[in-house]
Each structure stands twice: as C-alpha cells, then as structure tokens.
Amino acid sequence: MRVDKWLWYARVTKSRSLAQKLAAGGHVRINKDKISSASKTIKTGDVLTIALERRILVLKVVALGSRRGPYEEAKKLYEDLSPPPPPKAEAPPPPPGQREPGSGRPTKRDRRKMDAFRQEDER
Incomplete structure (x- = not known):
C-alpha cells in the first residue's frame, strides 16, 4: 500500500493530499530510510518515523487497512512506539x-x- 494512503487511513493526517505533502516533503521515514515520494509502498512490520510540527511519531505498521474508518478502527492499523513527551517544567510564579x-x-x-x-x- 502507498504510504500516503496508509497515513490517511491511520488518521495521521486529515486529508490524503496533506499525507502526500508530508511524504514528498521528506518528513516521513520508512525503516530509517528517508523517502521523497508519496508512492513508496509499505508493508506490515515497517516502522514509520513521522516528523509533525510539534512532535515526532514512531509507528509500527500492524495492518494495512481497506478504508478510512473511525478512530477506533484506525488505531488497530499501528502500534505507537513514540517516546513519551518530556515533562513540562513548572514555571516560577510571576x-x-x-x-x-x-x-x-x-x-x-x-x-x-x-x-x-x-x-x-x-x-
């Protein structure tokens, strides 16, 4: 399956065109290899590293999916390996x-x- 289609199915992006831009812009890696086109194929077991605006997602592809379903269905397509966000430091009182x-x-x-x-x- 194409990586842009899978990103859309897994609800990483809101639209397929945004998924294409993300992949073509070099923000997606498949098994640590940077990709430059949205047509790269992925298979189950691949690890995707996705650089979004404020965070980095590391997702292991569990299933390819056949449609863009609800969130509960989309969660079954991947296993989240992302590191937890760093704890926020408490700001001193003003x-x-x-x-x-x-x-x-x-x-x-x-x-x-x-x-x-x-x-x-x-x-």
Missing part, C-alpha cells in the same frame, strides 16, 4: 504586580491590587 499568562482579564480586585502596587513604586 513577580508581584504581574499576572500569570493566560489567566484572562483581571478582575476589579486584581486591578486595584495592580494600581496599589504601581503607586508604591512611584513613591
């Missing part, structure tokens, strides 16, 4: 007068605290 990133808009109480902190700096 200095006084600053809020944590992503915490949304400040409340009225928060604004009063920030204003009081700024007035202390001006004195």
Whole structure:
C-alpha cells in the first residue's frame, strides 16, 4: 500500500493530499530510510518515523487497512512506539504586580491590587 494512503487511513493526517505533502516533503521515514515520494509502498512490520510540527511519531505498521474508518478502527492499523513527551517544567510564579499568562482579564480586585502596587513604586 502507498504510504500516503496508509497515513490517511491511520488518521495521521486529515486529508490524503496533506499525507502526500508530508511524504514528498521528506518528513516521513520508512525503516530509517528517508523517502521523497508519496508512492513508496509499505508493508506490515515497517516502522514509520513521522516528523509533525510539534512532535515526532514512531509507528509500527500492524495492518494495512481497506478504508478510512473511525478512530477506533484506525488505531488497530499501528502500534505507537513514540517516546513519551518530556515533562513540562513548572514555571516560577510571576513577580508581584504581574499576572500569570493566560489567566484572562483581571478582575476589579486584581486591578486595584495592580494600581496599589504601581503607586508604591512611584513613591
């Protein structure tokens, strides 16, 4: 089976054309060999290394599949050998007068605290 078709069947990519671009762009390796075309054939037992934007997938082909089915069916096509993501380091608390990133808009109480902190700096 073609590698682009299998990537689409296994739900690694959303469309077959994206799978073709991924394979042609050199982001897919079959058994550690970099491929340059989407028409390379794969068979059961091959190990695919796929470089996506934010992670690297290492998938062992268990079955080839016959259609792009639901996620539960697609999971049966491969065995995930990817390394676990590195643990996230805890960010230190923000200095006084600053809020944590992503915490949304400040409340009225928060604004009063920030204003009081700024007035202390001006004195």
